[in-house]
Amino acid sequence: MSIAGEGFMKLIGYPIKIKQFHNTEKINEIFGELHIDNLIESDEPKMYINEFQTGPISDKDLIRFGSYQVLVYKETGLETIVTIISLDAKEDSNELFGFGEYFDEDVIADTNDLNSLKIEYGFTPHVKSLTSLDLSTYLNIMDKIIEIDKKPDEYDLAILLTIPFMTEDLEKRKDLIYKTDEITSKLNISDKHVFIDIKNHQRLLAQQVLDRQQLEKFKRDSKMLSEEDLHKLDMYEKQVIQEAKLKELLENAKEEVKEEVKEEVKEEAMEEGKVLGEVKVVERLLEDGFKVEDVLKYTSLNKSQIAALANTIVLK
Structure with a gap:
């Protein structure tokens, strides 16, 4: 089950059938720290x-979201819709973000193609x-x-997971966390994996x-959780923390490697410069008749x- 699956898409107004979730690694590399x-x-x-x-x-x-849209459109050729799911905005909006402002020229270098996209493909977040x-x-x-004992489908579960976000009042959101936990205990969820996944999100x-x-x-107090379920949730929590730490370590390692490579390149360049300098001195001496x-x-x-340098000078 995914918080951004078909049920959630329907909840935010897109009742679609998902063909596939795309790997965003290639696009994310372009944007560095930012990512889709x-x-x-x-x-x-x-x-x-x-x-x-x-x-x-x-x-x-x-501007960043517009750049994402242009890149995905260029990559796939498909109409690309950007939706910002906001916990801060008070109401939905679909306002045009001005032509010529939405893209990042540092990211997309092909100006001619970009201009045609700008005219053809305006950005409405x-x-x-x-x-x-x-x-x-x-x-x-x-x-x-709960009343009719219906087995919840993906749309129902998306509603369940989203309910605490339907208020900006922090105290009310706390109450809704307890409320959705109580609702979950009363729902007819036979799939243990789905149940644990819901509990993970909550x-x-x-x-x-x-x-x-x-x-x-x-x-x-979390309802319907056995000791085994609690253990699974603890393991999941530790895994999330470990993955976050691993990601941080990898990022730090990448930076260290970058610095090492920079130093190596610098040293190689200095060494190369030193050798080239010596070559010029040797060539001058040979040209002056030194053996x-x-x-x-x-x-x-x-x-x-x-x-070899002497032979080169002779050939000249």
């Missing part, structure tokens, strides 16, 4: 870029505000599912919102190297 959160190809076919935004959306963000979703409506949907959200004491209480044996006294070049 989620890239989906639908059966239509269209490309969907989803960006999850926790703070205000700045013009700099829009679709902002979907989770706080503008009607919380009471979706809580009622959950109550109805627990990770709880870590972001609850203080330490509240979090420990939440872990203890190979005499030149040996003034350089670190060996006899065969000096002889």
